[in-house]
Amino acid sequence: MIGASNFFELSVATAIALFGMNSPAALATTESMSVSFQNCTLGDSGMKITVLHGQKHHGSTWNTTRLLLDALISQEDEHHEFCANDIPDCIGCFTCIMKDEESCPHRSMTKPIIQAIEQADVLIVETPNYCMGMTGQLKTFFDHMAYRWMSHRPLGEMKNKIAVAISTTAGAGARVVTKQIARQLFWWGIPKVYRLNKAIAAAKWDDVKPETKLKLKQKAAEIAIKTRKNHGRVRRGLRQKFLFKMMAVMQKSGLGTPKDAAYWKDQGWI
Ligand SMILES: Cc1cc2nc3c(=O)[nH]c(=O)nc-3n(C[C@H](O)[C@H](O)[C@H](O)COP(=O)(O)O)c2cc1C
Secondary structure (H helix, E strand, O other): OOOHHHHHHHHHHHHHHHHOOOOHHHHOOOOOOEOOOEEEEOOOOOOEEEEEEOOOOOOHHHHHHHHHHHHHOOOOOEEEEEEOOOOOOOOOOOHHHHHOHHHOOOHHHHHHHHHHHHHOOEEEEEOOOOOOOOOHHHHHHHHOOHHHOOOOOOOHHHHHOEEEEEEEEOOOOHHHHHHHHHHHHHHHOOOEEEEEEEEOOOOOHHHOOHHHHHHHHHHHHHHHHHHHHHOOOOOOOHHHHHHHHHHHHHHHOOOOOHHHHHHHHHHOOO
């Protein structure tokens, strides 16, 4: 539910989105945050927002993400940003799935990001389009989340989260990329994923036409309004509910791993 005071903040956020291109938040830097934790706590209530960047540099996708953050974040919110760079490739050892995610050889790199995602109300995942797909770095992070898929040990709280998938591309492919991200998040159990994607006809943000930037800003403001409005109100759709039930049947019949079945029992789902 949005309180009356939040309507004021929402109006301010929207005004910033539409008129305040060079607001301080837009200029905030994430230069040194490769897999490191940047605590941007602004208050002790409101929404918790976690941002995962699929690329370290401050390109068009990063700037598009700033447009959304400028429109979305209020004084009461808390937000944390991470980059997917530098996480080693998944080595396919199956340790997370069969044994325990804490024993993953890369856990020290992924754990702070995963914890922030699991504690967030809103998750923002962004990546440029590289060869009609997300960056390898981001895919590497998603590979480390295999154990959190609905078919293994999904986090129950995922059903309350809203996500935004963001991508830019020079010509084609940004839509494909946000769809790829949305698919991953769907299988984690997140019920609502907004998608902000655009062909920007440029290799650099400075070369993006002002009218294209304006369209991005308007779309970002629309998504910010919907996100804040639906915060705490999202529900699983029929497809997700059906798949969850199917997975429960699978776990109950012993078709999953013993580790997964024990988790489902602990959660009281089977
Ligand atoms: C390795 C690489 C692969 C790319 N592949 C494509 C592509 O398949 N199609 C396309 O239209 N643009 C492609 N681009 C262009 C980028 O998607 C585009 O410039 C994007 O806006 C860059 O976002 P960024 O500034 O956040 O990195 C590619 C760029 C790079 C560096």
